[in-house]
Amino acid sequence: MNRQIIKLFGLVVVLFAVLIGFTSYWSVFDAEALKEKDANKRPLLEQQQIKRGRILAADGTVIARSVPKGHGSALRYVRRYPVGSLFGHPIGYSFVQQGDSEFEQFHNDELVGEESEFSSILDELRGAKREGNDVVTNLDMAAQTTALEDLREAGHGAVVAIEPQSGRVLVLASNPPYDPNRVPYELSKLNTNEIETPLFDRATQGQYPPGSTFKVVTAAAGLESGTITPDTPIDAPGTLEVEGTPLENDFGISWPGATLDTALTNSVNTWFGQLGQRLGNDTLFEYMERFGFNSTPAIDLPADQVSKSGVFDEDEELLGAADPVDLARVAIGQERLAVTPLQMAEVAAAVANRGKLMKPQIWSRVVDPDGRVIKRLEPSQYSQPISAETAEELTTAMEGVVTEGTGTNAEIPGVPVAGKTGTAETPGNEACGGGEDENQAWFIGFAPADDPKIAIAATVECTEQFGNDVAAPIFRDVAETILNDE
Amino acid sequence: MGLVPVALLLTAGFTAVFAQENSQLDNLSLVYGAYFFAVCLATHVYLRIRLPNADPYLFPLVALLMAFGLVMVYRIDASLARDQANWFLLGLVLFALTIQLLRDYDVLERYRYTIAGAGLLLLLAPRLPGIGQQVNGAYLGMKIGPLAFQPAEFSKICLVVFLASYLREHREVLIVGARRVLGITLPPLKHFGPMLVVWGASMFMLVFIRDLGSSLMFFAAFLALLYVATGRFSFVAIGMVMFLLGAWFFANTVPHVHDRVEIWLNPYAHPQKSGYQILQSIFAQADGGLFGKGFAQGLITVPGTDDALLPAAQTDTIYSLIVNELGLFGACAVIVTYLLVAARGFKIALIADDGFSKLLATGLTAVFSIQAFVIIGGVTRVIPLTGVTLPFISYGGSSIVANFVLVALLLLISDRARRETGAAEAVGALALGGR
Numbered sequence: 001m002n003r004q005i006i007k008l009f010g011l012v013v014v015l016f017a018v019l020i021g022f023t024s025y026w027s028v029f030d031a032e033a034l035k036e037k038d039a040n041k042r043p044l045l046e047q048q049q050i051k052r053g054r055i056l057a058a059d060g061t062v063i064a065r066s067v068p069k070g071h072g073s074a075l076r077y078v079r080r081y082p083v084g085s086l087f088g089h090p091i092g093y094s095f096v097q098q099g100d101s102e103f104e105q106f107h108n109d110e111l112v113g114e115e116s117e118f119s120s121i122l123d124e125l126r127g128a129k130r131e132g133n134d135v136v137t138n139l140d141m142a143a144q145t146t147a148l149e150d151l152r153e154a155g156h157g158a159v160v161a162i163e164p165q166s167g168r169v170l171v172l173a174s175n176p177p178y179d180p181n182r183v184p185y186e187l188s189k190l191n192t193n194e195i196e197t198p199l200f201d202r203a204t205q206g207q208y209p210p211g212s213t214f215k216v217v218t219a220a221a222g223l224e225s226g227t228i229t230p231d232t233p234i235d236a237p238g239t240l241e242v243e244g245t246p247l248e249n250d251f252g253i254s255w256p257g258a259t260l261d262t263a264l265t266n267s268v269n270t271w272f273g274q275l276g277q278r279l280g281n282d283t284l285f286e287y288m289e290r291f292g293f294n295s296t297p298a299i300d301l302p303a304d305q306v307s308k309s310g311v312f313d314e315d316e317e318l319l320g321a322a323d324p325v326d327l328a329r330v331a332i333g334q335e336r337l338a339v340t341p342l343q344m345a346e347v348a349a350a351v352a353n354r355g356k357l358m359k360p361q362i363w364s365r366v367v368d369p370d371g372r373v374i375k376r377l378e379p380s381q382y383s384q385p386i387s388a389e390t391a392e393e394l395t396t397a398m399e400g401v402v403t404e405g406t407g408t409n410a411e412i413p414g415v416p417v418a419g420k421t422g423t424a425e426t427p428g429n430e431a432c433g434g435g436e437d438e439n440q441a442w443f444i445g446f447a448p449a450d451d452p453k454i455a456i457a458a459t460v461e462c463t464e465q466f467g468n469d470v471a472a473p474i475f476r477d478v479a480e481t482i483l484n485d486e
Numbered sequence: 487m488g489l490v491p492v493a494l495l496l497t498a499g500f501t502a503v504f505a506q507e508n509s510q511l512d513n514l515s516l517v518y519g520a521y522f523f524a525v526c527l528a529t530h531v532y533l534r535i536r537l538p539n540a541d542p543y544l545f546p547l548v549a550l551l552m553a554f555g556l557v558m559v560y561r562i563d564a565s566l567a568r569d570q571a572n573w574f575l576l577g578l579v580l581f582a583l584t585i586q587l588l589r590d591y592d593v594l595e596r597y598r599y600t601i602a603g604a605g606l607l608l609l610l611a612p613r614l615p616g617i618g619q620q621v622n623g624a625y626l627g628m629k630i631g632p633l634a635f636q637p638a639e640f641s642k643i644c645l646v647v648f649l650a651s652y653l654r655e656h657r658e659v660l661i662v663g664a665r666r667v668l669g670i671t672l673p674p675l676k677h678f679g680p681m682l683v684v685w686g687a688s689m690f691m692l693v694f695i696r697d698l699g700s701s702l703m704f705f706a707a708f709l710a711l712l713y714v715a716t717g718r719f720s721f722v723a724i725g726m727v728m729f730l731l732g733a734w735f736f737a738n739t740v741p742h743v744h745d746r747v748e749i750w751l752n753p754y755a756h757p758q759k760s761g762y763q764i765l766q767s768i769f770a771q772a773d774g775g776l777f778g779k780g781f782a783q784g785l786i787t788v789p790g791t792d793d794a795l796l797p798a799a800q801t802d803t804i805y806s807l808i809v810n811e812l813g814l815f816g817a818c819a820v821i822v823t824y825l826l827v828a829a830r831g832f833k834i835a836l837i838a839d840d841g842f843s844k845l846l847a848t849g850l851t852a853v854f855s856i857q858a859f860v861i862i863g864g865v866t867r868v869i870p871l872t873g874v875t876l877p878f879i880s881y882g883g884s885s886i887v888a889n890f891v892l893v894a895l896l897l898l899i900s901d902r903a904r905r906e907t908g909a910a911e912a913v914g915a916l917a918l919g920g921r
Contacts, residue, residue, distance in 0.1 A: 001844055002836050004714040008848065009832040012855045016825050019859065020818055022866040026771040027814045034772035039757035039765055042773050045785055045795070069790065076789045 044096045048076045053111045053132035055091055055103065057139045058170070058364065063087045064094075064104065064180075066132075079104075085177040086144055089201040090169075090301060090362060093180035098187045102201065103362055105302050107135050110366045110375070133374065134367040138168035146481040147458075150474040151175035157441075157460035157471075158202035160345035161478055164446060164455045166379040167349070167358030169299070171456070171478060172342075174202040204299065205307045207338035208459060211422030211467070212267045212406075213442045214333030216347055216394065219260060221287035222275050223390040230393045233257035236271035242328040247273050264397040265405035267421065269332050276331025284330065285321035290385035291347050291357065294318055298359040298382055299342065309339035333422060345457035346382075348444040351395060351418070352452035354388040356381055399449050409472035410443060412480055418452075419445020419475065421467035422459075432462030439463055443471035447479045454482045518571075522553060529578055536585055537901035544830045544900070548878060548893050551823055552886075555879035558808065561782045562800045566881050573883035577890035584894035591898050595842055598651040605644025606687060608637035612695055638700040639875075639888035642857075643895070645704060646711070646849035649684070653715035654841040660716050684708050696742045699860050699872025705729050707853040714835075714848050750870035763797045767806040767865045770796050778813030800881035802873055806865050820879070821862070828855040834900040843899045850892050 026034065035043050055064040063086075066077035079094050081087070092102025100108065108114075113132040140161075147159035152175060161171035178190055178198035190199050200206070222228040238252035249255070249269050255262060263271035276284060288294065294310045296303050311319040311330060319325060319336070329335040342360065350357035359382045366375040386394070398418035401407040407421040422442030432438040441463050446455040458474040526549045533545055552574060560567035588594070594601065653660075659677045684704070691701045705725070713722045737747045745760065753761035753768075773779060784807060786799045799807050809817045831851025838844045857877055864871035875885035 001714050001717070001841070001848075004717050005832055005835050005844070005848055008710055008714060008852065009828065012828050012832075012852075012859075013825065015855075015859050015863075016821050016828075018868060019862045019866060020821055022863075022868050023771065023809055023817050023821075024814055026768050026866060027774045027809050027817070028776060031772040031775060034769055037754075037765075037769070039754065039761075040769040040772075041788070042769050042785065042795070045789060046773070049789065074790045 047112050048096050050112050051077050051131045053134040056136045057141045061141050063091055081180045085179040088178040088180050089174040090172040093183045095184050098183050106300050110135055131369045136364045137362050138364045140170040143171045143478050143481045147171050147173035147478050150477050154460045154470045155463050158341040159458045160203050160341045161454055161456045162345050162349045162360055164349040164352035164452045167360045169360050169362045172203045203341045207307050208440045209424035210333040210339045211424030211442055212333055213420050213422035213444045215272050216420050218272050218331040220386045221279055221284055224386045225283050227278050230260050234271050234274055236268045240270040243326050261397045261400050265400035267406050272331045273328035276327045281321040290383050297342050300362050307340050309343035311336050312338050341457045341459050344444045348446050349455035350385055351391050352446035352455045355384050355386040355391040357383050407468050407472050409468045410475050415447050416449035417447045418449040423466040437464045441467045441471045443467050443475045539904035540897040540901040541830050547827050551878035559881045570881055573886045577887045580887050581890040581894045584891050594647050595651040598648045601644045602648035605641035608641040611637050635884040639884040642853050646853055649711050650845035650849050654845055657715040699874040703856050703860050706856045710852040711849045746870045764871050766796050767803045770806040770810040774809040774813045776813050778811045781811050784810040803865050804880050805862050824858045838899055838903040847899045850896055
């Protein structure tokens with residue numbers, strides 16, 4: 001019988017080896033995949049036991065912090081947002097049951113103090129409790145407050161303000177806002193509010209027709225590609241037949257032999273329509289892409305929560321240079337163009353920064369629990385869509401818009417301002433309740449024009465007014481707030 | 487002489503326990519530890535006097551598992567650990583009583599039918615009105631007055647005793663009387679009757695007490711014994727086919743069994759309901775990694791609530807908690823300890839010189855090892871998850887007491903075997919892992 005007993009023991013060894021094999025598979029080889037499973041709440045629950053770092057405004061005001069609840073093994077941290085709805089966008093929220101969003105999600109690793117396996121073992125040996133790092137942002141309390149207050153008056157919409165030289169994002173305001181403190185109690189209510197859509201960050205996800213603000217991109221392409229100079233005259237009739245439909249100027253005014261300054265100052269549609277046709281698909285799309293169109297903006301927010309800008313077909317697929325588009329209407333911001341306020345702020349910032357587009361960044365530095373700065377934002381360039389010379393020529397034209405053109409409401413006493421208005425007609429827009437007179441009003445620009453400190457895009461949905469009436473004043477107020485702060 | 491490695495092992499075991507407890511608890515744990523140590527030492531001394539030739543490693547290994555189990559249960563719930571400690575003491579009392587009264591364990595052979603009857607009766611008890619209890623859809627427990635226990639734990643010993651004794655007597659006939667039909671060696675039907683009875687009982691349990699785990703354990707132990715007794719692998723193959731056929735049939739007809747298999751194959755179908763336990767068990771392991779989260783650092787409930795994050799952590803899924811907190815390495819240590827117990831058990835079977843002793847030792851060791859396999863395999867999704875306990879570690883009185891009786895029987899066999907062969911000295915000098 002002994003032979004059989006030995007064989008039986010061999011079988012037991014094999015069976016136990018299978019157990020070790022399966023345990024290894026679950027605990028080591030498949031562990032990462034298992035942690036990603038929706039049904040697995042452990043990673044979130046464990047993060048909840050770590051004191052998540054704070055998120056601070058540029059002036060040190062606490063935007064988000066974690067407070068302890070319970071004791072001993074029941075100890076956990078819950079997120080609080082002391083300034084409430086002011087920074088619901090772009091900070092987002094972080095809760096165990098509801099998950100996380102926006103800035104909270106993107107900077108999760110820093111906020112929970114994600115470390116290498118080695119240093120966390122060292123911490124464990126030392127008995128140190130894991131604690132998250134603080135993240136200081138570039139967000140400007142006063143300017144964000146101004147932006148939201150103005151938007152509340154004007155209607156649904158968004159404001160984005162960027163420091164042109166560094167890409168620092170000072171304002172990301174979306175109206176209507178929401179209070180992240182309410183998320184644990186009314187997330188589904190916030191989610192299903194289809195009229196207000198407060199959780200929708202209009203500044204980074206809203207895709208709107210840019211209207212005449214897009215003429216800045218068309219002009220940039222024209223100058224930089226050599227298609228025109230600032231002195232090239234183009235005859236702009238009151239009406240231009242394009243693809244079987246007439247393209248009209250405001251009040252049907254014709255501008256014979258107009259140059260860029262005149263055309264931009266007065267937002268002449270038929271002038272820019274012809275420029276677009278001269279540029280051709282390849283050139284216009286090339287410059288759009290240089291400004292960041294057709295790509296997800298390089299901002300520090302989750303990629304699925306930032307929209308691309310460009311020309312979209314009915315299936316919301318991005319069109320490229322090879323696709324048939326009505327170039328004259330693309331050139332004046334119509335056709336099927338849809339852009340985010342963030343993208344238009346980047347256009348303004350690139351012109352302001354002598355043609356260099358910096359990566360827009362909300363964060364500024366990461367500070368560990370002992371107060372040491374462990375990471376600092378190094379401004380980096382995204383692209384150089386145009387030369388410094390072209391930028392200068394464009395700036396001159398954009399100044400005309402504010403001093404004597406369509407955007408006079410953006411004027412700031414004593415400060416030269418460069419900008420461009422936009423008013424895209426959106427009749428029958430369901431988001432506005434289907435009215436026939438609704439516009440998407442825009443203003444993009446920067447100030448001071450000779451030494452830019454801030455580039456801003458402001459937009460208002462579903463308004464019966466024009467860019468100069470509702471968007472330009474918001475630009476002015478936000479810019480003033482920022483300039484006065486310095 | 488065998489005491490030296492024993493003392494080392496015990497010391498190592500307790501040092502580990504102290505270190506772990508101290509990181510979390512106050513000095514009281516030292517007192518508990520000292521009590522535990524004293525009780526184990528007393529038992530060990532008793533064992534050396536009463537059974538001087540018995541295997542010197544078996545009890546320390548069991549004490550190690552027991553100490554580990556106590557600490558784990560303490561970490562889950564201090565009041566459960568107090569119960570567990572009482573069960574441990576009661577287990578030791580029965581352990582000593584078994585050794586005291588069954589010195590001549592041959593008497594078991596004389597009463598084998600009585601024992602088999604008792605074993606089957608115990609299995610049915612949970613279904614009897616008045617004393618039966620249903621837990622998680624299975625009729626595993628019974629309650630007499632304040633005393634609740636799971637009779638399957640005891641009936642497994644009864645069954646092994648019966649089979650060992652029956653096969654000792656009939657193994658020759660089973661081998662000689664075998665015939666070949668269609669190239670398959672079939673055992674003689676007349677002597678094969680008991681096999682059918684046990685097979686029937688095992689399947690019957692599946693349906694009647696709805697306990698997949700125990701029936702698997704019983705049947706596997708039976709096949710192991712049959713194989714060792716006859717040396718005919720074909721018998722085992724036939725038995726296995728019969729078991730699988732029966733299991734397949736019941737999996738398709740009995741909802742409870744069907745559900746268990748369905749959850750095993752497809753846990754993500756209902757992750758919040760039927761699949762919750764096995765998924766959480768695996769998620770807990772995924773969180774453990776190589777070294778674990780550290781003792782008492784794992785989550786058993788959702789913090790701030792009483793919602794179970796690892797359901798039945800003190801019983802079914804205690805192994806998952808071990809992986810979670812002590813990592814793959816800790817879990818391997820536990821499995822290796824079980825393997826060492828199995829190694830000692832089979833070693834005893836090898837050196838025993840009469841058929842009954844050999845078969846009894848084999849059967850007891852097999853049923854013990856398979857029990858560990860069934861539950862660890864259950865929580866690691868090797869097989870469907872069924873509610874058997876992890877011997878000496880899981881919370882549960884019946885399991886502890888029954889397994890102490892099992893170990894006592896093994897020690898009795900080993901004492902006689904070594905006394906008779908006179909090889910105690912030589913064997914004692916062999917390495918721990920020796921077969």
